[in-house]
Amino acid sequence: MTDQVKYRNEYLLVRSAAETNIGYLLHGAIEQHGHMRIADVGTGTGIWLRELAEALPENCQLDGFDLSDAMFPSQDELPRNIKFYHQNLLEPFPTELIGQYDVVNIRLMVVALSAGEWGPAVRNLMTLLKPGGCLQWIDCIAHECVIKGVPEGKQANHAFYFHDLFRRVLISLGKTPNIAALHGIFQDSGLEACEEDIITLDRPSAREELSLTVVDGINNCLTAALGLHELDQVESVDEIQQLREKALGDLHSTGCYYCYDAYVILGRKAGVTN
Numbered sequence: 503m504t505d506q507v508k509y510r511n512e513y514l515l516v517r518s519a520a521e522t523n524i525g526y527l528l529h530g531a532i533e534q535h536g537h538m539r540i541a542d543v544g545t546g547t548g549i550w551l552r553e554l555a556e557a558l559p560e561n562c563q564l565d566g567f568d569l570s571d572a573m574f575p576s577q578d579e580l581p582r583n584i585k586f587y588h589q590n591l592l593e594p595f596p597t598e599l600i601g602q603y604d605v606v607n608i609r610l611m612v613v614a615l616s617a618g619e620w621g622p623a624v625r626n627l628m629t630l631l632k633p634g635g636c637l638q639w640i641d642c643i644a645h646e647c648v649i650k651g652v653p654e655g656k657q658a659n660h661a662f663y664f665h666d667l668f669r670r671v672l673i674s675l676g677k678t679p680n681i682a683a684l685h686g687i688f689q690d691s692g693l694e695a696c697e698e699d700i701i702t703l704d705r706p707s708a709r710e711e712l713s714l715t716v717v718d719g720i721n722n723c724l725t726a727a728l729g730l731h732e733l734d735q736v737e738s739v740d741e742i743q744q745l746r747e748k749a750l751g752d753l754h755s756t757g758c759y760y761c762y763d764a765y766v767i768l769g770r771k772a773g774v775t776n
């Protein structure tokens with residue numbers, strides 16, 4: 503059995519609020535109107551939907567889907583137009599939801615899906631769309647994060663090591679999606695007018711917060727992976743904690759920061775929206 507098959511459908515629990523910071527919730531090419539129905543798949547806490555609810559008229563219907571309901575807020579904390587559903591995005595959606603959505607959004611699945619699952623995921627998400635509806639996928643190249651801002655004469659070996667450990671563990675578990683391939687997957691799946699925005703997350707005012715998010719994301723991911731498997735690369739949660747502290751130490755003492763690219767891929771289902 504290949505690693506890719508062995509670890510299918512297994513999610514490494516990285517549920518910290520990752521800051522994608524791309525500057526918009528809906529891509530500018532998406533036409534908006536006052537009674538849109540929008541799905542957010544892999545919604546987590548529903549943070550994206552809750553931000554969207556503040557920006558759209560309340561006649562819009564906003565539905566969140568997730569494999570786990572552990573992060574769903576209670577319904578009385580939510581605007582009435584947001585609902586949550588328990589759903590694995592790799593399995594067929596309920597018949598009554600097929601073809602119902604103007605927009606399907608999916609954000610930050612990079613460590614959730616194994617390499618061979620991206621195409622099936624796109625094709626399953628497309629079933630939710632009305633003709634003319636848009637699939638928007640926002641993700642980041644977690645494996646290719648770089649460290650910037652190391653002052654001359656100083657080193658940030660612990661910060662480098664912590665990210666490299668994360669990368670090696672993801673590779674060993676078959677979680678090696680090539681986000682750059684998503685645009686092609688959209689096209690091959692029959693989506694039209696496909697677009698790709700690549701945004702380097704390097705805004706000086708957001709660097710510190712983004713770096714902390716990266717460190718916590720790596721920490722959560724490694725801890726979850728260790729809970730599920732024996733890893734060759736790291737032995738205990740204590741070891742992960744120590745590596746985390748050392749990486750944070752480098753960030754603080756040198757002023758260096760983690761930086762990566764966010765990708766937004768957009769495609770439209772053939773046909774005309776009603």
Ligand SMILES: C[S@@+](CC[C@H](N)C(=O)[O-])C[C@H]1O[C@@H](n2cnc3c(N)ncnc32)[C@H](O)[C@@H]1O
Nearest residue numbers: 513516544545546568569570590591609610614
């Ligand atoms: C990193 S979180 C992102 C949450 C949210 N989209 C955001 O941007 O804050 C990934 C989410 O995807 C969910 N997830 C992972 N695999 C999934 C699957 N196969 N089907 C549905 N949800 C899944 C996880 O439970 C988690 O809530």
